[in-house]
């Protein structure tokens with residue numbers, strides 16, 4: 001079994017204590033730029049911007065907030081709580097009498113992480129508006145910022161009004177957001193947000209839109225996922241061809257960033273915060289989350305989109321492939337078939 005990462009020994013890793021504070025501040029040296037060439041506005045990025053403008057929805061009026069959600073009410077796999085079904089059965093750290101509570105806590109944890117990730121997208125994409133040199137990309141990024149604000153609004157309202165339980169940002173997610181916001185190189189901001197975090201989010205949102213137990217969160221996750229598909233396309237378009245033109249030292253920096261991002265995102269799904277909050281055996285729970293076949297399949301599904309985009313960008317290096325296999329984020333046979 002792969003050794004568990006020693007979070008306490010890693011000074012860059014947030015402890016849960018440190019993220020309980022209301023604010024996370026990140027110092028960075030960035031280079032803002034203005035571009036006086038307004039161009040012809042017929043680029044691929046501009047057409048994505050047109051789609052963004054036409055696809056705006058209103059979180060206040062387009063979501064059915066009247067739907068009653070009762071945190072803690074009976075949930076079974078039959079009425080839609082499929083996403084937490086991995087803890088049902090022998091060897092589970094969750095005793096049968098706590099299954100319903102676990103399902104709701106799991107939903108609250110997932111929605112809280114969606115919420116924090118959305119705020120991360122809001123702030124990192126605002127960084128792109130400032131730093132990216134291309135005018136079409138600045139314009140698109142600004143429209144993505146507006147999307148992310150609506151996503152924050154929708155998840156914050158759901159978590160606050162309907163669940164009443166919010167988890168702090170997961171340490172892996174908090175650390176990656178910190179890393180991305182410390183960056184002055186705009187392409188690394190894209191790699192961190194549009195490729196890795198949004199790549200994971202879109203699959204997570206799609207699975208949630210069919211696996212969560214209440215129609216309201218299914219609607220929210222479905223609407224947010226449709227926006228995320230355009231955000232990912234923006235990242236792919238902006239970075240396509242870029243890594244064929246950089247020096248080997250620059251390429252190594254990007255590879256190092258990706259290796260760290262993959263490690264952090266892999267740790268995110270050990271559900272440590274849930275085991276702690278429910279007073280269950282944390283080490284047993286983490287080992288279960290790491291080794292349970294359904295959880296492993298879930299993580300592999302999440303990483304499919306990231307792997308697909310990295311391959312398109314020419315960033316699926318041997319080291320990246322080895323790490324993905326070592327962390328069991330892809331099966332070795334599947335990776336061998338990826339060209």
Ligand SMILES: [Fe+2]
Nearest residue numbers: 118121148151
């Ligand atoms: Fe979003």
Ligand SMILES: [Fe+2]
Nearest residue numbers: 121198228231
């Ligand atoms: Fe997004």
